[in-house]
Amino acid sequence: MARVKNTPVTRRRRKKILKLAKGYFGSKSTLYRTAHEQVMRALQYAYRDRKQNKRNFRRLWISRINAGAVQNGFKYSKLIHGLSLANVQLNRKVLADLAISEPTVFASYVELAKDAIANPAKYQVK
Known part of the structure; x- marks a missing residue:
């Protein structure tokens, strides 16, 4: 009797890869081997870019x-230092949003930072 090469486990594994490769161009979405190569590469890129996305957004906010x-x-740099002296707990994402959408509120935070740098003893926690 001939050897069966299409066990349910193998079929499931291949279908999973082909499902992930849906929408890829040409044979990359239909042939298992090329689809597998492309999916593995895509998953590597996705992993790498999840990290880079965080870096890019931080750069944008800064x-x-x-x-x-x-x-x-x-x-x-002086703004961040002054805000830390004044014990302001706003992160860069919120500060960047304030700088764009609420310039007057952002200006008040800048004044607060200037004051904290000029009078650090005033803002020390006792």
């Missing part, structure tokens, strides 16, 4: 905060 700080006559 550049937006810096632009808002420069408009108010301040630098990004």
